[in-house]
Amino acid sequence: MSMRNFSLALSGGLMLALPVAVRAQHHDVSPYSMGGRVYTNGATHDGTVYPGERVFGYDFGELPAGVNEALDPGFFFPESYETDFNSTDMPNGLSFAFNVLSPLQVWNGSSFDVVSNGDFINLETGLDGPVSVTGGSGFQAGFNVLTFLRDGNDEDAHISSTLFDSTVSPPVPTGVYLVELQITAPGRIASDPIFVVYNYGETEVVHDEAIEFVQSAIPEPASLGLLAMALPFVGRRRR
Numbered sequence: 137m138s139m140r141n142f143s144l145a146l147s148g149g150l151m152l153a154l155p156v157a158v159r160a161q162h163h164d165v166s167p168y169s170m171g172g173r174v175y176t177n178g179a180t181h182d183g184t185v186y187p188g189e190r191v192f193g194y195d196f197g198e199l200p201a202g203v204n205e206a207l208d209p210g211f212f213f214p215e216s217y218e219t220d221f222n223s224t225d226m227p228n229g230l231s232f233a234f235n236v237l238s239p240l241q242v243w244n245g246s247s248f249d250v251v252s253n254g255d256f257i258n259l260e261t262g263l264d265g266p267v268s269v270t271g272g273s274g275f276q277a278g279f280n281v282l283t284f285l286r287d288g289n290d291e292d293a294h295i296s297s298t299l300f301d302s303t304v305s306p307p308v309p310t311g312v313y314l315v316e317l318q319i320t321a322p323g324r325i326a327s328d329p330i331f332v333v334y335n336y337g338e339t340e341v342v343h344d345e346a347i348e349f350v351q352s353a354i355p356e357p358a359s360l361g362l363l364a365m366a367l368p369f370v371g372r373r374r375r
Contacts, residue, residue: 163192164210164292165330167232167282167319168217169225174232174319174327181292183214190328190354193347195335196299204299204306209317209332211282213291228286234278234317237329240269243312243338243346254302257315257334259295266298269315278317299336310337312346329354 163178163186178189194208201207217226240257241248251271258266264279282293297315301307313334319327331350335343 162194162208163189164208164212165189165192165319166212166214166217167321167327168221169230169321169324170221171225172323173325174321176319176327176330179212179214181212181290183216183290185214185216190330191333191347191351192330193333193335193343194297195343196297197337201296202298202306204336206297206334207294208297210292210294212293213282213284215288215290217284218286218288223286226284229283230321231280231283233280233320235320235326236267236269236273236276236278237316237318238275239271239273241314243314243342243349247349248314248346251313255307255311255313256300257313258298258300259315260298261293261295265295297332297334299334307336312336312338312343314346314350 163180166177166179166185166189167174168177169175175188176190178186178192192209194206196206197203198206211232236259240251240255242251242255254271256268256270258268259278260266261279261281267276267278269276281295282291285291299307299313313336315332315334316329317332318329331354333343333347333350
């Protein structure tokens with residue numbers, strides 16, 4: 137789905153299965169490979185997994201980051217994936233990366249518009265990036281974010297997202313911003329798009345409205361049916 141005309145692409149969209157507060161708030165992206173394709177779950181650091189999640193909400197300004205910085209999105213493999221997935225689908229050392237698919241967009245109160253005032257978001261780590269998502273950018277290759285290891289441990293990594301205005305300063309207006317990504321792994325078909333919805337100084341009510349709008353645009357992925365049959369990890373916590 138092209139996000140350049142996101143406000144037009146939402147008619148007739150389907151809501152994801154779980155409610156907004158459960159589906160999108162501060163979960164890490166938890167990618168996996170099955171049958172030669174990459175899919176995404178949400179996950180929290182206590183080992184809870186939310187199957188099929190594709191919309192992720194974060195806030196700029198949470199400590200220890202600066203007012204215009206978020207130490208998200210995070211990427212997380214719970215240790216349980218070592219038994220949930222076979223070594224063909226998820227071999228030791230399989231690396232996952234991201235691509236940016238579309239321009240930066242901002243919430244207008246009822247839909248998202250492509251940013252036109254020069255605001256942009258840099259995605260980077262201490263070693264990789266920045267990848268700058270602007271109102272004029274399109275597809276951009278990102279970088280590796282996490283490697284799956286069969287070592288009996290969780291795996292966790294976070295990208296730093298920093299919001300700037302055209303003068304490379306923190307923006308003055310508040311806003312909710314949207315970035316569209318896909319997750320890739322070598323030799324696999326890339327994931328369906330995932331959507332990162334950042335809150336910069338708006339209320340959580342406004343943030344949730346924007347998240348719900350994005351959720352309503354995307355159908356429940358077919359992979360959820362496969363997971364329900366094959367994997368008993370819906371809502372599972374690490375023992």
